[in-house]
Every structure is written in structure tokens, then in C-alpha cells.
Amino acid sequence: MLNLREISKTYTGTRSLTDVSFAVPENSITGIIGPNGAGKSTLLKIIAGFEHPDSGEMLFRGTPLSAFDDIKRLVSYMPEQLEIYPDYRVSEFLGFLHGTVGRADVGLLELLNLMSVRNKKIGHLSKGYRQRLKLYFSLCNDKRIVILDEPFDGFDPIQLQDILDMIRAENRKERTFIISIHQLHDAEKICTRYVLLKEGSLVAEGDMASLAERFGLEEPSLEQVFMEALL
Amino acid sequence: MRRRYLLLTKEIRDLFLSRAALVLVLILSGVIGYSFYSAVALYGNASVAALDNPLYAAGFEPVPGVFAPTFGGLFIVFSLFLPFLLIPQITQERRNNTLAVLLQIPFSWLEIVTAKFCAALLFVMFALALTLPAVALWSAWGGHVPYGELALLAAGYFLYGLFIASVSLFAASLFDDTARASIVAVIVIMASWFIDFGRDMNISPLVTAVSDWTVTRMAKLFENGILSARASAYFLLLSLGFAACGYWLLRFDIRRKWRRLAATALIILTALYFSSHLHLNADLSESGRNSFPPSIAEALKKAPAPAIDVYLEKTDSRFRDYQKSFLEKLLLVKPDAKVTMIGGAALKENYGRFVYRVKGREDATFSTGDEEIFTIIFRLAGVEPARGGELPSYPGYPLVTTSRSQSVVIWLYLAVIPALALPGFTAMHFRSRKKERST
CATH class of the missing domain: 3.40.30.10 (Glutaredoxin)
Structure with missing residues (x-):
């Protein structure tokens, strides 16, 4: 569905990504895995059109995808450092969002339990609820590809289970997810494929079975793959 | 259309309900009130001798005597404080990544920037409207209000506000740090003052030549009652130039921004050159003092x-x-x-x-x-010299005001308007806190 070919990016002399190429199959949940500074967020920004690669190209079903307006129509992106209007009440933001998008996803709102905090200021919400609001913003649309940068921060294990179920449910609606995750056990619970980055370079990609085979692991686990591939 | 209306409403809310807006309204109220009070007192004292002397009375014009000094307060506040209100409206969106939210809704860059610009201009109009109570008081005291000349004065300050809004947009697109962007904006705005100062000090012929093009000199024409096509075009083109450059700089989705910036600068400079040849001027002063x-x-x-x-x-x-x-x-x-x-x-x-x-x-x-x-x-x-050319008989409008009348100005601008602004602002915030507690 989405093909990245030899994507490179340099920030003021520092190489952030070097010739990264991989494919994202339709309806997959692809986890971008790597240590801090591996270039995960940069890669997601490039896919979302919020950064230009210095070289390389991105193809959607074989057609080059570079114009921001084209990417915007396809991709929903939740940046890691997103602080949704802290002075707004949740209901005010939702009113604005629903009014401008022209739709509200009541089921998603209930699933994320956002109505219970509708009169609270966003800046006064717990981190978990702020993450829920960010997730709601990213999912309250009909875009085919959803990019989430570290979406599981701030959730307790029970909340996390709800969120993972919700992503699976959205994935069943033929939405493709690309998620940057630094907690390996969370990634293992949700992802169907993995892209492993180290210092801006692609180290390995594929599903768990192919990764285990590549690294000769008897008991396939992401932690083992991570240790073998990245350390 | 509804989407755009919602975006504009959001921008107006963000701007007008910010704490900086409240502080600016309080400053504006104080500065306008004090300027008006001082002007009325001086005008009133000087008017005493003119009441029985029609020749002397002819020199008493309300706009240069009272309203221009009153609006003069706006010049200082717009120059030094307005950027600190407008710039965070963009830098905060950049820092919090909420531009990503707006872009994905999806609004276009032009819609976002236009909505922010319109909200800024509404605030400028609101600031100008704060002078209306002064005009109403003047009228109530029996003072003469030359509406055409006053409208020209207000139009001049509106154009100046437009220029400040554009410079603020430009500065906010350079940095996502509010402090640095504000400093850049104030430096750009104050450059005009420095050039005027340089001209007064006769620093160099270049500075003297450039000083004909400063914002302050162009704004002065409106204050003097001259409707000048050149000055109007100057403000509009300069504002368009800064706004367009800010727009290009803000957009992270385009490459080779410098080409677009250079093209914009070239177009604006060319247009400014041609506009400098516009000699369509009209003297709107009631007394015809410019003619x-x-x-x-x-x-x-x-x-x-x-x-x-x-x-x-x-x-x-x-x-x-x-x-x-x-x-x-x-x-x-x-x-x-x-x-x-x-x-x-x-x-x-x-x-x-x-x-x-x-x-x-x-x-x-x-x-x-x-x-x-x-x-x-x-x-x-070879034209017969015109004889007996007198100025049109302008009677002049001296007005003596009592200290009691003048104290109304102080009460109005230093007590009543702040008293209305403060509870209005705090009510909005308390209401939302009350709702939060009830959740």
C-alpha cells in the first residue's frame, strides 16, 4: 500500500535517516521500533508530510506521494509533542472538531470515556485523558492511514487494554496503522509488522516470524529481536 | 463556509479571551483616557482666550487639538504592545503542534493564516472603538466633531494596526519562541523611529532619503487630514509584503522558500516604487489647513x-x-x-x-x-495673480471644559472601562472552572 524508498534526512549536519526503505501493507499495524534518537519521529513526520526528505520517495499504491494536500487526504497523524489547546474545555474542542470535520464518532467517544470529562479544561486533564483526546482527534475521520507517535504513554494497564482493543477495532475497518512505540511489550500486543531503526538506518523489517527466522531465534519475541538487531 | 466561520470564531476567542488581551485593553484604556484628558485640559485652557476673539478661535480645530493626541496613545500601544498579543497566537500553535491539528481537519494554510489575521484586525478595530466614548463625551460637552476628518484619522490608525499585525505574523513565522519573535517584531516596527531620529540628527543623506518612506511619516499624513493614495498604497503593500513573507515562512510543506520570498519582495518593492508616483491626495481637514x-x-x-x-x-x-x-x-x-x-x-x-x-x-x-x-x-x-484669496471661513471650535467634566474622563477610562473588562474576562474563566467542578 505504502512504499518508502531510500528516504534520507539530515538536520543541520546530523544524519537523522539514511536510505530507509520499507513497505507498509494494507490493513497492517506497523510498529516503528528503535532506541531514542533512532529517527522514529522523523520518519513518521516524513510519512505524514510534515517534513521533507532530503532524498527518496514515498509511493501510495505505486503512485508517488509528495504533495502535502494529497498526503493530508490519506493520512491522519498524531504527533508525540501535541498539546491540544490547554485553555479549552474538552467539550469546546470537540464542538470545534465535530463542527469542522462534519461528523462525531459517538462510539469512539464512549470507548475513550471522553464524555465524562467534557467540562474539564484540557490542560487540567490527566496525561491519560489527554492521550485519549489526541487519539480521538486522530481517529475521528475516515483517513486510510493513521500515524501515531508514542500513543500509549500515560495509560495504566487496564486503560491500555481498552486502547489496544480500540485500535484493533479501527484496524478491522480497513485502516492501516503506523505506530512508533518504545515499550516493546506494548508493541508486541498490537503490531502485525515491525520496522527496526538504529541511528537512522533500517536494521530489519517484517512480521515476527520472519524477524525470528532472520535472527535465528527459537522463541520469537520482540525483546530478543531488539537485543539481536539493535544492541 | 461553516468550517471557516468556526475557525474564525476560534481565532477570535483565542485572541480576545487571552490574558494578554485583557492586559492590553487595560493599558489601552489608561493610555487613551490619559491622552484625551491631557488634550482636553490643554485645549480648554487655551480656548478661554479664544471665546471672545473670532480670529484666534479660527485656530481651534478638534482633530489636531484633541483627537489626534488621543489617538496618539494608540500609536505607542500598537507599536510596543500589540505584537506581544498577536505573536503568541501563532507561536503557541507551532510549539504545541496544534497547527498539525488545524491542517489535518483539514484547513488550508491560507484559511488558517487569514482567520488569524482577521481576528487580529478585529482587535485593532476594537482598540479603535475604545476612542468612541471620548468622542461621545466631547460631543456631549458641546464640542464640535468633524466626522470626515475623524474617520480619516481612524483609517490611518487602522492601516497602522494592519501593518503591526503583518509584522507580527512575519516575526512569528521566523521563530516558534514568543520572546524572540516579539523582539524581532518590535525592532522592525521601531526601525521607523530610528530612521526618523537619524534624519533629525542629520546622520547621512541616505538616512534622510529613506526617512521619506518611514511608517511614521506616512501615518502622519492621515493625522494631518490628508487622504493620500500613496500613503494608503504604502501601508497596504507593506502589510501585504510582510504577511505574504510570513505565510511562506510558516509553511513547512514547501521547498525552496527563499525563491518565493525573493519573488514576493521583488513584487512588493516594484509595486511600492510605482505607488510612489501616485499623487492623488485630498485635503479632508475641515479648515482646509493643508490647502x-x-x-x-x-x-x-x-x-x-x-x-x-x-x-x-x-x-x-x-x-x-x-x-x-x-x-x-x-x-x-x-x-x-x-x-x-x-x-x-x-x-x-x-x-x-x-x-x-x-x-x-x-x-x-x-x-x-x-x-x-x-x-x-x-x-x-503669465497668469494673473489671484487677488483677495482668503481661506474658507472656518470659525474654529474652542471649548472650555470644567475640571468636573474632565474628571469624567478619568473615571470612565481608568475605572468604568477596566471595571467592565475585568469582570467580563474573569466571568468567562470562573464559568469554565465552575463547570469543571460540577463534572
Whole structure:
């Protein structure tokens, strides 16, 4: 569905990504895995059109995808450092969002339990609820590809289970997810494929079975793959 | 359409309900109130002697006497404080990544920037509206309100506010740090002041030449009651230039921004050059203080445009007097008159001379008096000098106000308006906190 070919990016002399190429199959949940500074967020920004690669190209079903307006129509992106209007009440933001998008996803709102905090200021919400609001913003649309940068921060294990179920449910609606995750056990619970980055370079990609085979692991686990591939 | 309305509403809310807006309204109220109070007191004191002297009374004009100083407070507040209100509206969106939210909704860059710009202009209009109680008080005291001239004054300040909003947008697109962006904006705005200062200090001929193009000098025309196409075009083009550059800089989705910035700068500079040749001016002052007496003006219209060589430094006080009392008035009637400032050795040898050329004939004088100049011009042009040209009978409007009346200004601007603004603002915040607690 989405093909990245030899994507490179340099920030003021520092190489952030070097010739990264991989494919994202339709309806997959692809986890971008790597240590801090591996270039995960940069890669997601490039896919979302919020950064230009210095070289390389991105193809959607074989057609080059570079114009921001084209990417915007396809991709929903939740940046890691997103602080949704802290002075707004949740209901005010939702009113604005629903009014401008022209739709509200009541089921998603209930699933994320956002109505219970509708009169609270966003800046006064717990981190978990702020993450829920960010997730709601990213999912309250009909875009085919959803990019989430570290979406599981701030959730307790029970909340996390709800969120993972919700992503699976959205994935069943033929939405493709690309998620940057630094907690390996969370990634293992949700992802169907993995892209492993180290210092801006692609180290390995594929599903768990192919990764285990590549690294000769008897008991396939992401932690083992991570240790073998990245350390 | 509804989407755009919601975006504009959001921007207006963000701007008007910010704490910075409240502080700015309090500052505006204080500054306008104090300026109006001082102007009314001075005008009133001077008016005492004019009540029984019609000739003296003719010099009392409400706009230069009262309203221009009142609006003058806005000039300081717009220049030094408005950027600190407008810039965070963009830098915060950049820092919090909420631009990503707006872009994905999806709004276009143009819609986002336009909505922010419209909200900023609404605030400028709101600031201008804070002068309305002063106008109402003046009228209630029996003072004369020259509405046309007052509207021109307000239009001038609106254009200045437009310029400040554009510079703020430009600065906010350079940095996502509010402090740095605000400093850049204030430096750009104050550059005009420094150039004017440089001109007064006669630093260099270049500074003197550039000083004809400063924002402050252009704004002064509106204050003087002159509706100038050149000054209007100057403000509109400069604002468009800064706003367009800010727009290009803000957009992270385009490559080779510098090409677009250079093209924008080139287009704006070219347009500014052509606009500098616009000589469509109208004297909207009620007294006609910027114009020659009608009979003189009529005679000048019949004569060919004179060419004038001026052997004076631009910074010479004689030149300034000459410019104000003659040259500016002449250019209103004969916009095609050619004025040349002579420099170099010729300037030193003939310092203080004015050479007038009409129909290939010339004459020179050291005088800056109207009578001498008109005699020369009309003689050279072969036009019968107009006789008995009097200024239109402007009665003047002196107004003596009591200290009790003046104290109303203080109460209104330092107590009533802040008292209305503060509870309005806090009510909005308390209401939301109350709702939060009830959750």
C-alpha cells in the first residue's frame, strides 16, 4: 500500500535517516521500533508530510506521494509533542472538531470515556485523558492511514487494554496503522509488522516470524529481536 | 463556509479571551483616557482666550487639538504592545503542534493564516472603538466633531494596526519562541523611529532619503487630514509584503522558500516604487489647513506645473517650514510639480535659494513667504495673480471644559472601562472552572 524508498534526512549536519526503505501493507499495524534518537519521529513526520526528505520517495499504491494536500487526504497523524489547546474545555474542542470535520464518532467517544470529562479544561486533564483526546482527534475521520507517535504513554494497564482493543477495532475497518512505540511489550500486543531503526538506518523489517527466522531465534519475541538487531 | 466561520470564531476567542488581551485593553484604556484628558485640559485652557476673539478661535480645530493626541496613545500601544498579543497566537500553535491539528481537519494554510489575521484586525478595530466614548463625551460637552476628518484619522490608525499585525505574523513565522519573535517584531516596527531620529540628527543623506518612506511619516499624513493614495498604497503593500513573507515562512510543506520570498519582495518593492508616483491626495481637514486659499489654488491649477530647485538641507528647519507651509500644499494642487533638492558644491554656493522655473523662464528667491513665491510663479506662468484669496471661513471650535467634566474622563477610562473588562474576562474563566467542578 505504502512504499518508502531510500528516504534520507539530515538536520543541520546530523544524519537523522539514511536510505530507509520499507513497505507498509494494507490493513497492517506497523510498529516503528528503535532506541531514542533512532529517527522514529522523523520518519513518521516524513510519512505524514510534515517534513521533507532530503532524498527518496514515498509511493501510495505505486503512485508517488509528495504533495502535502494529497498526503493530508490519506493520512491522519498524531504527533508525540501535541498539546491540544490547554485553555479549552474538552467539550469546546470537540464542538470545534465535530463542527469542522462534519461528523462525531459517538462510539469512539464512549470507548475513550471522553464524555465524562467534557467540562474539564484540557490542560487540567490527566496525561491519560489527554492521550485519549489526541487519539480521538486522530481517529475521528475516515483517513486510510493513521500515524501515531508514542500513543500509549500515560495509560495504566487496564486503560491500555481498552486502547489496544480500540485500535484493533479501527484496524478491522480497513485502516492501516503506523505506530512508533518504545515499550516493546506494548508493541508486541498490537503490531502485525515491525520496522527496526538504529541511528537512522533500517536494521530489519517484517512480521515476527520472519524477524525470528532472520535472527535465528527459537522463541520469537520482540525483546530478543531488539537485543539481536539493535544492541 | 461553516468550517471557516468556526475557525474564525476560534481565532477570535483565542485572541480576545487571552490574558494578554485583557492586559492590553487595560493599558489601552489608561493610555487613551490619559491622552484625551491631557488634550482636553490643554485645549480648554487655551480656548478661554479664544471665546471672545473670532480670529484666534479660527485656530481651534478638534482633530489636531484633541483627537489626534488621543489617538496618539494608540500609536505607542500598537507599536510596543500589540505584537506581544498577536505573536503568541501563532507561536503557541507551532510549539504545541496544534497547527498539525488545524491542517489535518483539514484547513488550508491560507484559511488558517487569514482567520488569524482577521481576528487580529478585529482587535485593532476594537482598540479603535475604545476612542468612541471620548468622542461621545466631547460631543456631549458641546464640542464640535468633524466626522470626515475623524474617520480619516481612524483609517490611518487602522492601516497602522494592519501593518503591526503583518509584522507580527512575519516575526512569528521566523521563530516558534514568543520572546524572540516579539523582539524581532518590535525592532522592525521601531526601525521607523530610528530612521526618523537619524534624519533629525542629520546622520547621512541616505538616512534622510529613506526617512521619506518611514511608517511614521506616512501615518502622519492621515493625522494631518490628508487622504493620500500613496500613503494608503504604502501601508497596504507593506502589510501585504510582510504577511505574504510570513505565510511562506510558516509553511513547512514547501521547498525552496527563499525563491518565493525573493519573488514576493521583488513584487512588493516594484509595486511600492510605482505607488510612489501616485499623487492623488485630498485635503479632508475641515479648515482646509493643508490647502492654499481657493482663489490661489484655482490660479495655480491654470498655470503649468513649476519646477523648483531647493538649495537647502532636508534637515534645515527652514526647509521644514517651507515644506509644511508651501510645498505640501502646492503638491496637493499641482501633483506634477517637480521639486529637486540640490546637493554638492552648488548647494554650498547658493545655500538658502529657491529657483522656480515655469514655461522655460526662471526666477530665484531666498524667501519662503507665500506672497513672494506666488508673485514669482504667477509672473513666470503669465497668469494673473489671484487677488483677495482668503481661506474658507472656518470659525474654529474652542471649548472650555470644567475640571468636573474632565474628571469624567478619568473615571470612565481608568475605572468604568477596566471595571467592565475585568469582570467580563474573569466571568468567562470562573464559568469554565465552575463547570469543571460540577463534572
